[in-house]
Amino acid sequence: MKNYHVPVMLNESVSALKIHDDGIYVDATLGGGGHTKAILDSNKNIKVFAFDQDEDAIYEARNYLKDYSNKLTIIKDNFANLRTRLSLERIKKIDGILFDLGVSSHQISKPERGFSFSLDGKLDMRMDKSQKLSAYDIINNFSYEELKNLFFEFGEERESSKIAKTIVSNRMKKKISTTLELSEIIENSIFSRHKLKAKARIFQAIRIYLNEEIEVLKTALKDAVDILNFEGRIVVISYHSIEDRAVKKFFQYQAKSCICPPNFPKCVCEKVSTLTIINKKPILPSNDEILKNSKARSAKLRIAEKRRSDE
Ligand SMILES: C[S@@+](CC[C@H](N)C(=O)[O-])C[C@H]1O[C@@H](n2cnc3c(N)ncnc32)[C@H](O)[C@@H]1O
Known part of the structure; x- marks a missing residue:
């Protein structure tokens, strides 16, 4: 093995x-x-x-x-x-x-676990699979304020507000279901050269919050x-x-x-x-x-x- x-x-x-x-x-x-x-x-x-x-x-x-x-x-x-x-x-x-x-x-290398922003998988990120709340619920149900605060507190992301706003406007058209959809939304929400870092920080923030x-x-x-x-x-x-x-x-x-x-x-x-x-x-x-x-x-x-x- x-x-x-x-x-x-x-x-x-x-x-x-x-x-x-x-x-x-x-x-x-x-x-x-x-x-x-x-x-x-x-x-x-x-x-x-x-x-x-x-x-x-x-x-x-x-x-x-x-x-x-x-x-x-x-x-x-x-x-x-x-x-x-x-x-x-x-x-x-x-x-x-x-x-x-x-x-x-x-965990990172398995796309279906949803931890990686560069591998296509469901938005999951639960370390304990028996837990109910997943990254999908956070991204699709949390308010703009909640998302912004979560990204700032657990991702230390300066562009938290812009990213949260873009997530909320995108999900009004269609639920955000996959890691690559979320990655693309983060990429499109900011102009900064640090798009990769922003993706890492947002995924980190969701993971830390979700798994407490x-x-x-x-x-x-x-x-x-x-x-x-x-x-x-x-x-x-x-x-x-x-x-x-x-x-x-x-x-x-x-x-x-x-x-x-x-x-x-x-x-x-x-x-x-x-x-x-x-x-x-x-x-x-x-x-x-x-x-x-x-x-x-x-x-x-x-x-x-x-x-x-x-x-
Ligand atoms: C960085 S890896 C550990 C790697 C390990 N030291 C090795 O040599 O392979 C972290 C592991 O801790 C587990 N983990 C993280 N938080 C945990 C928690 N609160 N309770 C139990 N396990 C946890 C994760 O599921 C993951 O498998």
């Missing part, structure tokens, strides 16, 4: 987990299974729990990783539910967790801190600034031991620092990796470690 996904920042992310004997590790984003396999190969005496909400990813990774079934448990669920799902497996504490966020190369990517990430990070053993690590690879900002802010907040306003004479907040930030600046992939794997181009790796409350 072909493993479509070339794992991004593989050595950097797996070594950041500081894997040790008898540890329990979670790969929150199984995808093609590349990172999970490297985690499993790094130590014989560990257990790994791997999550994905995409049934296709689960199906293929189960096959790819079939030789590891005594050490690996694959769970089809959103990582927002990791705490509940792990406790059903009688796991209360873990020693490290990896998030390799976003969409997989496998930022909210579920915040929930999972919070739960991860709670269930990590002391000195256990959270390792996150993100691919765009909205994701990276959410991770950075979360780590910074958790690392703080006081959140009182600066003019308070003494601390009254009782905030406890729960994380040590390992790398203040994100780790970036090497030029060599970017040359070999263009997906790595926008990757940023952040690492934080659970600290003892008395440190």
